[in-house]
Amino acid sequence: MTNHHPIIQERTERTQWFLQDRFGMFIHWGLYAIPARGEWVRSVERISVEDYQTYYDEFDPVRYDPKAWARAAKQAGMKYAVLTAKHHDGFCLFDSALTAYKSTNTRAGRDLVREFLEAFRAEGLKVGLYYSLIDWHHEDYPAYGDRIHPMRDNESYTRNPETFDRYLQYMHGQVKELLTNYGKLDIMWFDFSYDQMKGETWKATELMTTIRSLQPHIIVDNRLDASGEEGGSIFTNNPLSYSGDFASPEQIIPPQGVTDHEGNPIPWEACITLNNNWGYAAQDFQYKSPTTVIRKLVECVSKNGNLLLNVGPNTLGEIPKETLDILTEIGDWIQKNGNSIYGCGQSDWPKPEWGRYTQKGNLLYAHLFEESVGPINLNGLAGKVKKARLLSDGSELFLGRPWSAAQYPNDAFVSFARPEHFSYPMPDKR
Ligand code: JFZ
Structure with a gap:
């Protein structure tokens, strides 16, 4: 209102x-x-x-x-x-x-x-x-x-x-x-x-x-x-x-x-x-x-x-x-x-446990405040993320679903290393 x-x-x-x-x-x-x-x-x-x-x-x-x-x-x-x-x-x-x-x-x-x-x-x-x-x-x-x-x-x-x-x-x-x-x-x-x-x-x-x-x-x-x-x-x-x-x-x-x-x-x-x-x-x-x-x-x-x-x-x-x-x-x-930072504000999504979000329009900025073990999860964002990029150099971040995440069907997952660095099988790699 x-x-x-x-x-x-x-x-x-x-x-x-x-x-x-x-x-x-x-x-x-x-x-x-x-x-x-x-x-x-x-x-x-x-x-x-x-x-x-x-x-x-x-x-x-x-x-x-x-x-x-x-x-x-x-x-x-x-x-x-x-x-x-x-x-x-x-x-x-x-x-x-x-x-x-x-x-x-x-x-x-x-x-x-x-x-x-x-x-x-x-x-x-x-x-x-x-x-x-x-x-x-x-x-x-x-x-x-x-x-x-x-x-x-x-x-x-x-x-x-x-x-x-x-x-x-x-x-x-x-x-x-x-x-x-x-x-x-x-x-x-x-x-x-x-x-x-x-x-x-x-x-x-x-x-x-x-x-x-x-x-x-x-x-x-x-x-x-x-x-x-x-x-x-x-x-x-x-x-x-x-x-x-x-x-x-x-x-x-x-x-x-x-x-x-x-x-x-x-x-x-x-x-x-x-x-x-x-x-x-x-x-x-x-x-x-x-x-x-x-x-x-x-x-x-x-x-x-x-x-x-x-x-x-x-x-x-x-x-x-x-x-x-x-x-x-x-x-x-x-x-x-x-x-x-500039022009950004509170996200539509709740605070993730590993850090904070800021947001500008449909751009979601994920600020990771701790070292991650494996991919980080974006709660409730499954199917909603088009692509993920590292802001500091523009490089692509792998957006995929680790096999161990089957029980979190609503979450999207972002990895910071190339997918081949992970030991689990990547369905789209074969
Ligand atoms: C005030 C100033 O006293 C201080 O020196 C500094 O400039 C700061 C930015 O602002 O500090 C305050 C003002 C109000 C309260 C406490 C400190 N207050 O209402 O409790």
Whole structure:
């Protein structure tokens, strides 16, 4: 049953490219790259405004070369990228007229956002900006100074409506700057809502009206409305204007994909770190293997979702070597197997026990996650498979029925070696 709710219809239209592209790069970068203990360091370690200021005073990313980042993303098979224009610490990587707390006033002296956008567009990638709703630096935000973000602290906080309104003007103003001064943006990634700090507390309807009038095609995440399990009105059949265009599960791939309360698929993107931190963490070497990342990408696609894979560049502006090596291997795989990712989605057939399916029209992509003993079985596909090919080199895969499979009349069987390598008799070989 199609839902003709205008917000859902527009969402479907706007997210067409997004659902094709499937794989993007998340970039968490800011002053927190200097302490190198993750982007929450100021909150977690209760760092004072004065002490955090030293990072601002030192910030000098002399090796920032967004063209190199863009090449790495492109080579890895990523089709879009999202950079933290401002994270919770409030430091702006762009030349905002509304604050002095920005990269152009540091030794960097550069509009890092503008350079990022230009470099990634030049590589043909779509571009997005992350913008933190939370601001630990703005004096009118109710977690200013030594008072730490309430989700990490039990001390109570109060929001003064008058002064908070000044923050909203600032926040709305910066969003307008980003959507006015930087050309066409493809994604606006807000982060995040909690407790009463959600929806209309952000004046979300007004903000969305502005956003849609400035950049009608931009897609927006669901975190203006709600974050986490609560999810927000994107999960209903009557979403609010600020419900967002896609759900944003974080550090998890939803077991059943993401659907609304009635079971209809909704666009989603899992954001996942490569080690255990978003921002650069110099001592965190717990990187996921390229195989894991590839399989997680396949898993997302097999559940109609996207993967936004995070990188955390260091204070000099470099993506860590460990990260680049993983991206290279992912790219080598995608180079050969990208047809099973882009434009693909959930299969009509249930998950096979040996791996996962992705599907595009009548093309079924079988992702084998384990070594096979003998042919692999395609459950219920007997007589339905015209031919089988190895995606990476186009070679024919033998499609036949091993004698030992007599008790599985409904399954098709695919072998990875030539039939003569098998000891059982092949009826069509004599
Ligand atoms: C947020 C940020 O705090 C984090 O630094 C990072 O940018 C990530 C992508 O997004 O993390 C969240 C957001 C929401 C919840 C938890 C972590 N939540 O609602 O529980």
